[in-house]
Amino acid sequence: MDSRHYVIIGNGVSGITFARHLRKGNSQARITVISGESPFFFSRTALMYVYMGQLKWEHTHPYEPHFWKKNRIELLQAWVRTLDFDTKTLGLESGETLNYDILVLATGSKPAFFGWPGQDLKGVQGLYTKQDLELMETTTSNGIQRAVIVGGGLIGIEMAEMLTYKKIPVTFLVREGRFWEQVLPEQETSLVQKHILEHSIDLRLKTELKEILADEQGIVRAVVTTEGEEIACSFVGIATGVTPNVEFLKNTGLSIGKGVQVNSYFESSVPGVYAIGDCAEFAQSPGPGRRTLEQVWYTGRMHGETLAHNFCHKPVSYQPGVWFNSAKFFAIEFQTYGVVSTEPSERAPYFYWEHRLGKVSFRMELDGEGKIVGVINLGFRLRHAFFDRAIREKWAGQLVIQRLEEGIFDPEFYAPYHLEIQQAFQSQFGLEISTKKRSFLQKIFGARL
Amino acid sequence: MRKSEVIGLILFFVGLSVFTTLPFLSQYRLSEELLRSQVKDIHRDQLAELMQPMYGQTYPSTYSFLTAYSSYFQPYNEELKAKQAWDQVIWDDYGFALAKAAMDGPGKTNPWISLGLSIGLIVLGGILFNFSRQDTAHASLAHTGVFHSTLKNRGLLGMLTGTYLILFYVILYWFPAYLAPLVWMVDPISQFLSGGPASQWFLYGLVYTLAIGVMGVRMLLKYRDNRYQQLRTASLVFFQTAFAFIIPEVLVLLNKPYFDFKNIWPLDYDFFYDYQLDTFISSGGLGLFMLIWGILLIVLGVPLFTYFYGKRWYCSWVCGCGGLAETVGDGFRHLSDKSLKAWQWERWMIHGVLALAIVMTTLTIVNYFSSFSLLGQVTNQLHSFYGFAIGSAFAGVVGTGFYPMMGNRVWCRFGCPLAAYLGLVQRFKSRFRITTNGGQCISCGNCSTHCEMGIDVRAYAQQGQNIVRSSCVGCGVCASVCPRGVLKLENGPEEGRIHEFPILIGNDSIKLRS
Numbered sequence: 014m015d016s017r018h019y020v021i022i023g024n025g026v027s028g029i030t031f032a033r034h035l036r037k038g039n040s041q042a043r044i045t046v047i048s049g050e051s052p053f054f055f056s057r058t059a060l061m062y063v064y065m066g067q068l069k070w071e072h073t074h075p076y077e078p079h080f081w082k083k084n085r086i087e088l089l090q091a092w093v094r095t096l097d098f099d100t101k102t103l104g105l106e107s108g109e110t111l112n113y114d115i116l117v118l119a120t121g122s123k124p125a126f127f128g129w130p131g132q133d134l135k136g137v138q139g140l141y142t143k144q145d146l147e148l149m150e151t152t153t154s155n156g157i158q159r160a161v162i163v164g165g166g167l168i169g170i171e172m173a174e175m176l177t178y179k180k181i182p183v184t185f186l187v188r189e190g191r192f193w194e195q196v197l198p199e200q201e202t203s204l205v206q207k208h209i210l211e212h213s214i215d216l217r218l219k220t221e222l223k224e225i226l227a228d229e230q231g232i233v234r235a236v237v238t239t240e241g242e243e244i245a246c247s248f249v250g251i252a253t254g255v256t257p258n259v260e261f262l263k264n265t266g267l268s269i270g271k272g273v274q275v276n277s278y279f280e281s282s283v284p285g286v287y288a289i290g291d292c293a294e295f296a297q298s299p300g301p302g303r304r305t306l307e308q309v310w311y312t313g314r315m316h317g318e319t320l321a322h323n324f325c326h327k328p329v330s331y332q333p334g335v336w337f338n339s340a341k342f343f344a345i346e347f348q349t350y351g352v353v354s355t356e357p358s359e360r361a362p363y364f365y366w367e368h369r370l371g372k373v374s375f376r377m378e379l380d381g382e383g384k385i386v387g388v389i390n391l392g393f394r395l396r397h398a399f400f401d402r403a404i405r406e407k408w409a410g411q412l413v414i415q416r417l418e419e420g421i422f423d424p425e426f427y428a429p430y431h432l433e434i435q436q437a438f439q440s441q442f443g444l445e446i447s448t449k450k451r452s453f454l455q456k457i458f459g460a461r462l
Numbered sequence: 463m464r465k466s467e468v469i470g471l472i473l474f475f476v477g478l479s480v481f482t483t484l485p486f487l488s489q490y491r492l493s494e495e496l497l498r499s500q501v502k503d504i505h506r507d508q509l510a511e512l513m514q515p516m517y518g519q520t521y522p523s524t525y526s527f528l529t530a531y532s533s534y535f536q537p538y539n540e541e542l543k544a545k546q547a548w549d550q551v552i553w554d555d556y557g558f559a560l561a562k563a564a565m566d567g568p569g570k571t572n573p574w575i576s577l578g579l580s581i582g583l584i585v586l587g588g589i590l591f592n593f594s595r596q597d598t599a600h601a602s603l604a605h606t607g608v609f610h611s612t613l614k615n616r617g618l619l620g621m622l623t624g625t626y627l628i629l630f631y632v633i634l635y636w637f638p639a640y641l642a643p644l645v646w647m648v649d650p651i652s653q654f655l656s657g658g659p660a661s662q663w664f665l666y667g668l669v670y671t672l673a674i675g676v677m678g679v680r681m682l683l684k685y686r687d688n689r690y691q692q693l694r695t696a697s698l699v700f701f702q703t704a705f706a707f708i709i710p711e712v713l714v715l716l717n718k719p720y721f722d723f724k725n726i727w728p729l730d731y732d733f734f735y736d737y738q739l740d741t742f743i744s745s746g747g748l749g750l751f752m753l754i755w756g757i758l759l760i761v762l763g764v765p766l767f768t769y770f771y772g773k774r775w776y777c778s779w780v781c782g783c784g785g786l787a788e789t790v791g792d793g794f795r796h797l798s799d800k801s802l803k804a805w806q807w808e809r810w811m812i813h814g815v816l817a818l819a820i821v822m823t824t825l826t827i828v829n830y831f832s833s834f835s836l837l838g839q840v841t842n843q844l845h846s847f848y849g850f851a852i853g854s855a856f857a858g859v860v861g862t863g864f865y866p867m868m869g870n871r872v873w874c875r876f877g878c879p880l881a882a883y884l885g886l887v888q889r890f891k892s893r894f895r896i897t898t899n900g901g902q903c904i905s906c907g908n909c910s911t912h913c914e915m916g917i918d919v920r921a922y923a924q925q926g927q928n929i930v931r932s933s934c935v936g937c938g939v940c941a942s943v944c945p946r947g948v949l950k951l952e953n954g955p956e957e958g959r960i961h962e963f964p965i966l967i968g969n970d971s972i973k974l975r976s
Contacts, residue, residue: 026905059906066610072911075920077801176605310904315969322972334970339902339946346947348902396945397900401967422899422950424941426689460689 015324016041017114020103022093024048025057026310027290028119030317032117036084038325044085045111047103049092049436051143053078058310061171065178096265098283114286118262118273119322122291122308124168131225136233137249140168147346149175153248157181160237160248163222165192167340169252173342176248184244186214186222186236188253198355200365201391204374205342212343225249255308257292267368270294272306277330289316300333302352309338335404336387337397345372350400351387353378361386364410366437368392368430368462375434379410393430394422414438415446428460472590477583481644484580488528488567488643492516492560500559505552512538524640527564528557534729558662561639562646569578569646576647585672592680604684605796605912605943613866614793620866628863635854657709664711671707675699677789684792690938690951694778698785698864706782719745721752724780726759728819728904729880731848736830736841760843765887770893771953773884774936783873786862787914788937791870795914795939798869808876815852816882822848852877871914875933885932893953894936895960896929897921900967902948909940909949923948927962 019035021028024046029196032044046054055073062068078154081088089111095104096116103433124139126132132283153160153176160176162169165187173183189195192209195373212449221239228234235245257272268274268282290293290313295305307316312333314358319331340347353376354361360381367374373392379385384407388400399420403413417431435446451459494510512534517858535552551610569576597666613619633640634647641662648668652660678699685691705724712721719741727733733756742753767775777784798804822844829837861873874881882883888894903926909919915933919940922929929949941949965973 056905056907058904059908062606062906062908066607067605068907068911069609072907073903075907084972234779311901311968313965314901315971316964318969319971326972329971332970334968337901337968339904341945346945348947394899394950397902397967401900422897422947424688424938425951426692426693427687458689458693 014041015039016043018043018045018112019099019115019117019324020111020113021046021119022048022103022115023056023119023121023122023290023292024051024088025119025290025313026054027121027313027317028117029054031119031289031321032086032316032317033084033319034321035324036086037319042324043087045087045089045113046433047089047091047093047105047111049090049106052088052090053081055143057141057301060140061175064146064150064175072075090415092280094261096262096267098266098286107245113285115122115275115324116287118281118286118288118292119290119313119317120258120262123250123258125254125256126251127223127253129224131227131233132251134225134233134249135259137246137251138227139251140172141255148250149250153179153181156249159184159244159246161186161222161244161246162250162252163236164252164254165189165194165218166252166254167193168255169250170209170342172250172252173209174212176250177212177343181248182213182215184246185209185220186238187216188218188221190219192216194355196349196355197363198353198357198363198376198389199243200367201347201374201389204367204371204391205345205347207371208343208345222249255291257294257306257308258291277332277427278323278328278408279316279331284359287320289313289320295331299331300336303333303336307333311337337401345392346394347389347391348395349389350397351378351385351404353387353389364414364438364441366434368433373430375430377410377413380407381408384408385410393427396420396422411437411442411444411446416462418449426455426459428462429455430462433462463595463954466594467591470587470589470594473583473587474591474593475550477580477585477587480576481580481584484567484569484576484647485524485640485643487672488524488565488569490521490524490561490564491519491566492564493518496563497560500563501556502554505554505556508538509535509552509556521564524561524642525562528639531560540754557639558642562642562659564645565642567643567646569643573647573650577651580644580647581669581672585676588676589679592676592683597782605908608793608796611793614796616797616867619792620877624863624866626861627865631863632858634662634666635858640925641665652711655708658714662857667707670782671702672787674702675790677792681789681792685942688761688942691942694774694938695788697779697783698788701780702782702785716798719752722782723752723755725782726764726776726880727756728816728823728883729781729783729878730756731823731853731879732845734827734830735845736826737826740829748896764884765891768884768887768894769892770894771883772892772934772936772951773888773932774894774934776884776950777874777881777935778937783857783861783878784935787865787870787874791862791865793915794865794870796869796912797865797867798871798875798914798916800910800913800916800918802887802918805918808916811876812878812882812885812933815856815877816879818848819879869916870936871916874935875915881933881935888934889930889932891956893956893959895952895954896922896934896940897950897954898926898928898954899946899948899950899965901926902946904946906945908943910947912939912943914939919949927961928959928964930960 019042021032028046032046035042036044053074059068059073063070063073092106093103101113110396122141124141136152138145139414140149159182161184162172163186173185176183192206194202206216223237223239226232226235233247233249235243236249237243259269259272262273263269266283272292273281273288274296275281275288275293278301279289279293281288289307298305303409315333323430335351337350359377363376363378365376376389378386385403414435421431429451432448435448439446497510498506498512515528521530539552608614613623645660645662645665648665649660652658652664678695681695682692701724706722709721710720732738778788809913825837826841829841856877857873863865864872905920905924907920909923913919914937915935917931917934919929936951938951941951
């Protein structure tokens with residue numbers, strides 16, 4: 014059996030998923046995971062909950078410390094500084110070296126900074142690493158009058174929620190005309206924006222950061238927007254996206270674009286060196302409508318699974334299935350299955366329903382033949398298996414709505430949103446939908462619409 | 463903090479201080495007449511003579527009264543034991559009865575005022591606090607801050623609360639005489655409900671029921687967006703108030719046996735004790751019904767309901783221990799130990815208690831039907847051991863007193879033999895499971911952290927596996943705390959309920975078995 018030494022740089026979800034699955038398929042291989050950030054794999058998505066006192070740091074560890082020993086996965090906390098692909102040697106910051114047979118780069122991302130004047134000041138930071146969290150905890154621990162968040166995406170709204178927990182007033186600068194417009198259609202955005210405003214966030218659309226001003230001690234004291242407005246603040250959260258963390262890989266002979274360039278087998282330009290997760294950049298889009306950089310939790314996991322499979326079985330190319338994603342904006346949960354356009358067009362007819370209280374919505378995009386392409390749901394939960402199948406099998410929109418109750422994933426006794434959705438669909442498309450009556454118990458005890 | 467929150471807190475602490483101080487504001491004066499009214503015929507003359515020196519004396523505290531009582535009583539009893547005159551030894555503990563009879567203090571002279579200023583203020587303050595506080599926090603932020611709280615994260619306030627609870631339980635079980643001044647103030651309520659005087663158990667039952675009620679209000683507000691949570695909380699409050707508290711008292715008023723229709727053996731460990739069986743058999747039709755009802759719950763109720771709905775139908779919808787854990791204990795749920803080690807301990811301990819309860823009960827029944835020829839009084843020793851170690855020390859002192867240290871389900875997880883029985887059914891023959899929503903898990907750990915039973919929910923969710931665990935009480939908090947809509951409590955076909963090697967949806971490259 015293959016007893017080579019596999020070295021993985023990065024202990025995030027893609028690197029660790031790779032290591033776990035490799036061990037499952039290969040009991041002989043020597044597996045080493047290197048990370049300078051943290052001794053153990055943790056859930057990056059949970060950083061905000063640690064800040065808000067909903068979790069402790071150790072709760073972000075998906076596996077107990079004994080797991081690694083049992084699975085003979087060696088963990089090495091160190092920063093890699095040099096890579097020599099000819100001798101297959103890694104140089105660590107400590108001066109030590111490490112040899113590998115197979116190298117897997119899973120170095121993730123880092124917050125993107127766009128060269129704003131003052132971006133290196135104290136009190137200015139992104140939120141990606143464990144160290145970012147610790148820094149944010151220290152910086153915001155006392156006497157913050159106002160914080161400014163730059164960037165209208167998921168990390169931005171998470172930071173806004175975190176600061177709100179500490180009752181720190183937040184000004185939220187969004188470059189675009191609406192929040193997360195790369196993903197959310199207009200109606201969803203306005204629903205979410207209303208919710209953001211309810212949490213007393215000072216939301217500034219079409220507003221960009223121009224520069225950050227310092228006080229005498231070199232600590233941030235204000236930001237200036239492109240309109241020239243000066244906003245006094247003592248914390249600036251930069252959440253204008255992430256970029257592959259590949260700085261230290263440049264000039265090593267590895268072919269780097271935005272990320273480490275790989276083919277659909279995760280092979281880089283150097284034999285024996287692979288890249289997975291956020292830091293990998295595919296030569297071609299891995300599937301229709303998918304980007305060449307896939308920077309979410311789920312894709313990182315799938316990359317790891319697939320590459321590990323390729324070392325244990327006959328190699329296959331990476332073929333992701335139906336797209337899905339999820340997020341949460343303060344109290345409102347977001348899920349999406351399949352692909353939904355952000356701008357209305359004739360090629361993409363859609364059905365949209367929103368609950369009268371404006372906290373719950375459902376959108377289904379159809380193709381020209383009336384078949385489901387994707388959904389976005391806010392404020393209630395939909396079943397992954399149901400929509401994966403409907404989209405994969407190209408169900409007619411009518412059938413999806415007809416069977417919608419099977420696709421709901423809310424807790425028992427939930428409000429029967431599907432009934433309203435079915436009615437709305439019926440009146441919009443004039444198609445007959447036969448609905449199932451609610452059971453007697455549901456009628457008496459179930460939540461109201 | 464809002465003004466109403468502050469007022470609520472002040473009222474609560476004033477009430478708690480009065481409640482804690484009342485026992486110290488009483489004095490005791492015993493007379494022969496009083497003593498004779500409190501003790502059994504067979505002990506009456508003997509004790510009346512022994513206690514002669516106490517008559518007419520005023521004792522300024524419970525402690526001095528009990529010390530005096532013991533100083534006359536113990537030497538006498540010890541001497542009988544030394545002589546092995548077992549039939550004359552007084553096994554009854556008259557401490558509480560005599561203290562209550564001989565007491566004089568505000569609880570007795572002004573019961574309603576005392577009650578209002580202690581428990582009344584606690585309840586009022588608690589409700590006010592809960593209403594104003596839960597109104598401000600958004601439901602989805604209900605779990606934030608628990609690890610920054612001194613009460614909820616084993617801080618000073620948590621330790622103080624735990625100590626207070628432990629002391630309360632120790633006094634309740636082993637030194638009830640100290641509660642006599644408090645028992646007096648609930649006497650009128652007891653007289654109204656059952657027609658008889660209050661015991662320390664009546665006081666405890668009242669406090670317990672009110673605690674579940676007040677903190678139940680908190681749960682209803684906290685989960686105002688979640689009907690499942692609201693319904694089960696309402697159900698717990700209802701069963702505690704009606705079944706555990708009011709109905710048994712009313713049964714006594716009607717001269718029927720005291721009986722909690724929702725308590726099930728082996729949690730109700732004395733259900734088959736000889737005196738219980740005697741009571742059932744000698745109480746006519748209703749007594750027999752109670753006996754049959756209790757047996758039906760064990761042999762049919764538990765398996766059937768658990769098959770259809772999982773053990774949650776009992777543990778987080780009906781049970782009194784569950785009622786306290788889910789309301790008063792809700793703020794401590796994240797303190798349960800999630801390690802594999804704890805799970806190993808849990809399995810040995812809870813099944814050990816179940817085995818002990820079964821052995822004890824079997825011996826008791828066999829002994830009963832062989833007219834005590836088999837083991838004589840040995841079962842009594844077994845009963846007092848079980849009652850002390852499991853019934854009082856484990857379920858009470860550790861089970862509740864340790865909420866702020868080990869979480870709110872210590873008893874349910876490590877000790878409750880009924881939970882063990884329900885769990886075996888749930889694990890091996892049930893339609894209940896927690897479903898994982900395809901590939902949506904982000905391993906954040908909120909589900910595991912806030913699982914009161916210490917189940918590592920994430921370990922299953924992140925590999926797309928359903929959660930089928932004997933210990934799960936179906937409280938539904940994992941599903942509610944999940945930020946990505948990954949978990950759902952469901953009853954469904956047994957087929958496919960447990961899948962050892964699930965396939966995570968979303969990756970078409972491989973059909974992967976994690």
